[in-house]
Amino acid sequence: MKVSFQLNGKDIEVEAPGNRALLDLLRDDLGVKSVKKGCENGECGACTVLLDGAPVTSCLVLAPQVEGRAVTTIDGLVDDPFMVKLRQAFLEDGAIQCGFCTPGVLISSYALLKGNPKPTADEVKKAIEGNLCRCTGYVAIIKAILHASERI
Amino acid sequence: MEYDKILEDLLGRKEFLIVGKSIIRTDALDKALGRAKYTSDYIQPGTVVVKEVYSTHPHALIKRLDTSAALEIPGVLAVYTGADVPGENQIGYAMPDQPFLCDEKVHFIGDPIAIVCAEDEYAAQEARDAVVVEYDPLPANFTIDETLAKDAIHIHEGGNIALTSRIRKGDVEKGFSEAKVEVEGTYETPYQDHAYIEPDVAYAFPEGAGKVTVIGAMQSPFLVREKVAGVLGWNLNQVRVIQALTGGAFGGKDDTGPLVSAKAAMAAVKLGRPAALVYDRFEVTAYTPKRFPSRIHLRTGVDKDGMLTATKVDIKLDCGAYANRAPYWLWRQTVHATGPYEVPNVHVDGTAVYTNKVFGGSYRGFGNLAVHFAVDSHMDRLANELGMDPVELRLRNVLTVGKRTASNQLLDHSVGIEECIRGVAEASDWAEIRKPRRKGNKVRGVGIGTAHHGISTSRGAPDWSAASVILNEDGSFTYRTSICELGQGTPIGHAKIVAEIVGAKMEAFHIEIPDTDTMANARPTHGSRGLALGGTAAADAALKLREQMVNTAATLFECEKDRIDLRNSMASCKDDPSKKMAFKELAHEMYVRGANPAAYGFFTPPRRFFDPETGLGVSYPAYTFAATVCEVEVDLETGQVEILKIWPAMDVGKAIDPLLIDGQIHGAISHGIGIALMESIRLDAGEVINPNLTDYVIPSSMDTPEVAESILVEKPYRHSAFGAKGVGEPAIISIVPAISNAIYHATGVSFNTIPITAERLHAALRRGGQ
Known part of the structure; x- marks a missing residue:
């Protein structure tokens, strides 16, 4: 079936079987490799993207479900001022190790700051609860998000 | 120099x-x-999809293997079995006990029997299910005791003991006769899954007739090369291995890298096409090596002045189906068996046994997490018996320059454990926070854990x-x-x-x-x-x-x-x-x-050596040391433990990059909290029953405690650049005993098994302690 949606601000139309996960559509059909596959079960959060501005795990979204909607990956936020601040804080605070969870974590953090630019530490923890990171122990990630928030 | x-x-x-x-x-x-770019990001369209056919029996002879129906499926290119392996059908890392593709017998649920190669995911999946394997089931041994029973069926030809290790230092019986207090206990640690977020993956493509390139997630490209070349029957220079950025490993991909890569490479070479093997989360969790479970029996004596007099240790290491890294793991446990403390009389017996379960393997901290959990739990119990502060007891016995390890290795420099212990005690205001604090059902406790961890390969192997x-x-x-x-x-x-x-x-x-x-x-x-x-x-x-x-x-x-x-x-x-x-x-x-x-x-570092009869010698060129203080709050009604704060310290030799070291310490705290409180791979008749991140729960951001500034002690090691010592592994070791000792302090319950789940703590509290 044909699916039309907006990907990082651009209108696109792709042919996809109805059971194709958005994650596979993005990675395999559209070459968006920043979206990572970690569990295919909505648990790890490595495939998190924004769907109409809200974070979702793209492994649990089927291609037809994005019809007419806006999908944003980290590639679409490179110059976004919120993302620039978040990215800089992640770099400075050592919030990135292996980097496999990083795009997903940044997407969730971005969604948090967009809706709540001055979150508490508990709100930060809650916002990234769905993004598993096995390297950093979250300490530096939480710190970086709070630092970014101070700079917004 | x-x-x-x-x-x-x-x-x-x-x-x-x-x-x-x-x-x-x-x-x-x-x-x-x-x-x-991670490995899966390199895979091009048109790549052959490789999948494995796994044993569904924990222990069985393969009676018949029929691939014909699988080969009929449209899109299926080939099915390879052990008979198709061009080189050696053997991939054991330290011992030749592990077939690359099982052709006669399977040893655990998940043992690979064949690989299917297809044009797409669906065909490969269908083909995997269509491969017919008829088994002659054998009795299976799932526990250490079952496998050591006199009449137990042999899992491998040589029997169920993979290997043994020992230390004989001084005279333990004399040591125990000098002790005022003795403590004894058996400590068990479970399988822990690495739960790296990037699943195992390898992508291989032929380059002409006599060369193959493998891009993969791994920790040792040259070991991957050796194993791929072995399976193909090729020279080392015919295999090119590239390690793509790897999405977490923690030891696990040291073991899986060669296994996964060799399968992708064999498919690529045989078919003359690029081929990729990509694991899903089920395969990662159910079938890849885990932290080796072990059971450590420990008896420790201390005299009236609080000086350790003797330690007698029996280590039973559960290898699972194959020895894999067990020789190194068991050796490491054996020579670290006293913790970072000097004990004049030491007697250690280690036995690594086979069982019909997923095999154990490398994991951050290696055997030392289990050993230090046991030793540091004992230190707190001894302190309690003596009426002495746990920090004080540790300081009296701690390794310093001029003292000797369990294997009688003289430490002549780069020993900073005393500074680590003093550092965390001072930073946490130990004497003050050890005072009893209870509010309603909530009680707070504080504990300390310590670590020493030898650098480089174990058993004196060249490095x-x-x-x-x-x-x-x-x-x-x-x-x-x-x-x-x-x-x-x-x-x-x-x-x-x-x-x-x-x-x-x-x-x-x-x-x-x-x-x-x-x-x-x-x-x-x-x-x-x-x-x-x-x-x-x-x-x-x-x-x-x-x-x-x-x-x-x-x-x-x-x-x-x-x-x-x-x-x-x-x-x-x-x-x-x-x-x-x-x-x-x-x-x-x-x-x-x-x-x-x-x-x-x-x-190459100075050579190590050891006497296999006594286990004595120079075990490692140097040791990294660490200490951790942990403060917990226990809900006496529910058994729920909240980690409030962690104070970490480490003797890193020389800090090359403090931020990177912090990253290692913080990550290790999270892994440590995981295995101390929640993580455990559960098996039923050899089958992993929680093979996903829904049922195998790892710490999330919600489980992150406050972490104090890392105390970095710098006691340079003479034979490393600027004196630096490794930090990633040692960072995890002291976390578990710090947590369990804090729970002991809060509740009076000294756990000898982890994870200390709310259910278990709740049950123990209802029983009134154990």
Whole structure:
């Protein structure tokens, strides 16, 4: 079936079987490799993207479900001022190790700051609860998000 | 050469320019932009999909294997079994007990029997299900006791004991006769899954008839090369292995890297097409090696002054189906069996046994997590019996310069455990927070844990590392090592060491991903050796290159060599400020004058040795030490434990990058909280019953405690670059006992099994302690 949606601000139309996960559509059909596959079960959060501005795990979204909607990956936020601040804080605070969870974590953090630019530490923890990171122990990630928030 | 003195002795300066200062990781921006490439990002459309056919029986003979129906499925290209392996159908790492593809017998649920190759995922999946395997089931042994029973069926030809180890130091019975207090206990630790977020993956493509390239997630590209070449029956130089950025590993991918890569490579070579094997989360969790479970029986005596007199230890290591790394794991447990404490009389017996379960393997901290959980639990119980403060008891017995380890190794330098213990005690205001604090159902407790962890390969096995650095014509540098970037950033540490020595800016460096075609074997990223050994090979390369740079600059400046200064990618003469030159120009001069702009580094640490009869000798070149204080709050009604705060300290030798070290400490705290409180792979008749991240729960951001500033003690090690010691593994070891001792302090319940789940603590509290 044909699916039309907006990907990082651009209108696109792709042919996809109805059971194709958005994650596979993005990675395999559209070459968006920043979206990572970690569990295919909505648990790890490595495939998190924004769907109409809200974070979702793209492994649990089927291609037809994005019809007419806006999908944003980290590639679409490179110059976004919120993302620039978040990215800089992640770099400075050592919030990135292996980097496999990083795009997903940044997407969730971005969604948090967009809706709540001055979150508490508990709100930060809650916002990234769905993004598993096995390297950093979250300490530096939480710190970086709070630092970014101070700079917004 | 005393590598810890390079700065003053060879560089002629007192201050560090780059080493010791935290920098922004050189790979962080790509990762933050989502542009960093992991193995699966390299896989091209049209690649053959490879999947494995796994044993569904824990222990059985293969009666019949029929691939014909699978081969009929449209899109299926081939099904390969053990009979199709061109080289050796054997892939055991330390012992030849592990078939690459099982052809006669299976040893656990998940043992690979065949690989299917297809044009797409669906065909491959269908083919996997269509391969017919008829079994002759055998009785299976699932526990240590079952497998050691006299009439137990043999899992491997030689029986169910994979190997044994021992230490005989002094006279333990005499030691126990001198003890005022004795404590005894049996400590059990479960399988822990690494739960790296990137599943195992390998992508292989043939290059002509006699060469194959493998890109994969791994920790040891040269071990992967050896195993791939072995399976193909090829020479080492016919296999090129590239380690792509790897999405977490923690030891696990040291074991899976060769297994996964060899399957992808065999398919690629046989079919003459690119082929990829990509695991899903089920395969990662159910079938890949886990932290070896072990059962440690410990008896410890202490005299009236609080001095340890004797330790008797029995270690039973559950290998699962194959020994894999068990010889190294068991040895490490054996020689660390007293913890970082001096004990005059030590008796250790270690036995590694086979069971019909997923096999154990490398995992951060190796056997030391289990050993220190046991030892440090005992220290608190002994302190309690003696009426002595646990910190005080530790300080009386702790290893210092001049003392000897369990294997009687004399420690003559680089011993900072006492400073670590004092550091965390002071930072946490130990005496104050140890006072009883209870509010309603909530009670707080504080505990301490300690660690020592030998650097480099165990059992005195030869160890070395290699590195290469090239000064390019434009003054930029290319650095190569086979020490892998797994998240920990060790190659960045290497580049900092090189930059410090050659006087370059960090921005001038590009760190190549490991490629076995471009250098000699720098050995694996394990055993806490990546920085201590790999970084010293890097220093060796850098010193050689520096000599060429200094010689050229001295000629050009007509200046004595020892008056040449290299810093910020500039060469200058200390006596005449007008004589200076950017590295770009210096590099050009080196190329045209025939001064070698590339250098190769090689390093081997002083040899270790041991007497197999007594286990005594020099076990490791050096040890990293750590101590952790943990504060918990226990809900007496529900058994729920909240980790409130962690105070970490580590003797790192020399901190190359404090921010990277913090990253290791923080990550290890999370893994430690995981296995202390929640993580456990559960099996039912050999089958993993929680093979996903829904049922195998790992810590999330919600489980993150407050972490105090890391206390970094620096007791340099003489034979490593600037004195640096490994930090990633030691960081996890002291966390578990700190947590369990804090729970003991809060509740009076001393657990000898982890994880300490709310259910178990609740039950123990209802029983009124144990």
